[in-house]
Amino acid sequence: MNKAVYIKDFLQAFEAVVPERLAYDWDAVGLQIGDINTPLTGVLTTLDVTESVIDEAIEQGVNLIISHHPIMFKPMKKIDFSTMKGRIIKKCLLNDLTIFSAHTNYDRVNGGMNDRLADRLGLINREVLVEEDSSTLIKLQVFVPNTHKQMVDQALINMGIGTMGDYEACVYEMTGTGRFQPTEKANPFIGTSGAREAVEEIKLEYVITREQVSVALATIHSTHPYETPAFDLIPLLNTGKVFGLGRVGDLTESLPFDQFVERVKSIFGLQGVRVAGSKDQVIKRVAILGGSGEKFVMDALKKKADVYITGDMTFHPTQDAEALGLNIIDAGHYLESVMKEDFKQISQSIFTKKEWDYPIVASKGHTNPFRYK
Ligand SMILES: [Zn+2]
Numbered sequence: 001m002n003k004a005v006y007i008k009d010f011l012q013a014f015e016a017v018v019p020e021r022l023a024y025d026w027d028a029v030g031l032q033i034g035d036i037n038t039p040l041t042g043v044l045t046t047l048d049v050t051e052s053v054i055d056e057a058i059e060q061g062v063n064l065i066i067s068h069h070p071i072m073f074k075p076m077k078k079i080d081f082s083t084m085k086g087r088i089i090k091k092c093l094l095n096d097l098t099i100f101s102a103h104t105n106y107d108r109v110n111g112g113m114n115d116r117l118a119d120r121l122g123l124i125n126r127e128v129l130v131e132e133d134s135s136t137l138i139k140l141q142v143f144v145p146n147t148h149k150q151m152v153d154q155a156l157i158n159m160g161i162g163t164m165g166d167y168e169a170c171v172y173e174m175t176g177t178g179r180f181q182p183t184e185k186a187n188p189f190i191g192t193s194g195a196r197e198a199v200e201e202i203k204l205e206y207v208i209t210r211e212q213v214s215v216a217l218a219t220i221h222s223t224h225p226y227e228t229p230a231f232d233l234i235p236l237l238n239t240g241k242v243f244g245l246g247r248v249g250d251l252t253e254s255l256p257f258d259q260f261v262e263r264v265k266s267i268f269g270l271q272g273v274r275v276a277g278s279k280d281q282v283i284k285r286v287a288i289l290g291g292s293g294e295k296f297v298m299d300a301l302k303k304k305a306d307v308y309i310t311g312d313m314t315f316h317p318t319q320d321a322e323a324l325g326l327n328i329i330d331a332g333h334y335l336e337s338v339m340k341e342d343f344k345q346i347s348q349s350i351f352t353k354k355e356w357d358y359p360i361v362a363s364k365g366h367t368n369p370f371r372y373k
């Protein structure tokens with residue numbers, strides 16, 4: 001029989017795709033309710049956690065809900081079962097459900113919410129709209145005897161080590177001589193206690209991110225033949241991938257504004273959007289930011305966007321954008337609901353890689369409070 005998979009096993013793999021450290025300090029991401037030491041029965045993905053979403057998870061027989069919006073955003077002072085939140089918590093406890101949220105970390109990560117929105121629009125020459133952070137790069141060098149070079153290198157590559165820009169499996173190797181003298185206490189793979197040895201060793205060099213350090217060291221320790229493998233972690237001044245909210249990029253062809261609005265509606269299946277700006281504006285460069293994006297109008301202007309697509313735009317920031325020549329499409333906060341399918345895909349690829357077989361469902365529930373008349 002297959003070994004049980006625990007919720008924590010799944011979440012560890014999910015963390016590698018959507019790291020928690022990318023969330024803002026004010027956010028409430030990660031485990032919301034539940035016990036990660038419970039065996040996993042399946043995953044349900046949702047934008048928001050409402051009572052009907054909890055019912056859906058129970059009906060589907062899955063015990064892990066991954067949401068974009070956290071359920072416990074503000075600290076609670078009491079749990080009153082007559083309120084919606086109280087009822088949700090009660091149902092989770094009674095049905096042994098776990099809720100986990102990936103919010104601003106998913107908004108900011110490369111390949112996350114904003115890249116997936118930009119993918120759907122087909123934006124090319126893409127940049128981060130609000131550049132906030134970049135990954136710290138580290139040079140990993142590990143010294144291995146020639147006999148084990150292939151094995152250590154392949155194991156590291158299999159764990160995603162050695163990715164530089166659009167290139168994978170990047171490694172530099174150099175041959176040298178390692179000298180060592182095992183002490184009386186040592187149990188050496190090569191040589192004998194008390195005698196100085198000289199071994200031809202290969203130095204393998206990789207560029208890794210801070211998030212990859214623990215997986216790289218665990219891989220080295222499990223594949224390297226030496227009792228005490230020699231390796232170095234050297235911090236670099238080279239800048240890694242830029243992180244931040246929103247994306248800006250070009251359409252492959254320019255479109256009149258009205259036509260572009262229709263295209264946005266059809267791509268995202270929207271019944272209606274609110275628009276501002278000149279009808280005559282020709283749209284080529286597009287900025288998009290899922291969620292509430294009115295604070296970032298100036299960023300869209302700085303990046304020379306012709307139009308800015310976001311949600312929750314209010315009166316004055318929209319007026320300001322229009323006056324500065326930036327067209328606006330307020331597609332609503334619910335635009336983010338595309339993440340239900342995206343989280344499902346991420347989960348599916350984790351399951352495939354790990355050879356796990358559990359149901360993964362995107363919630364069918366509609367959590368948009370707005371209707372279009
Ligand atoms: Zn949101």
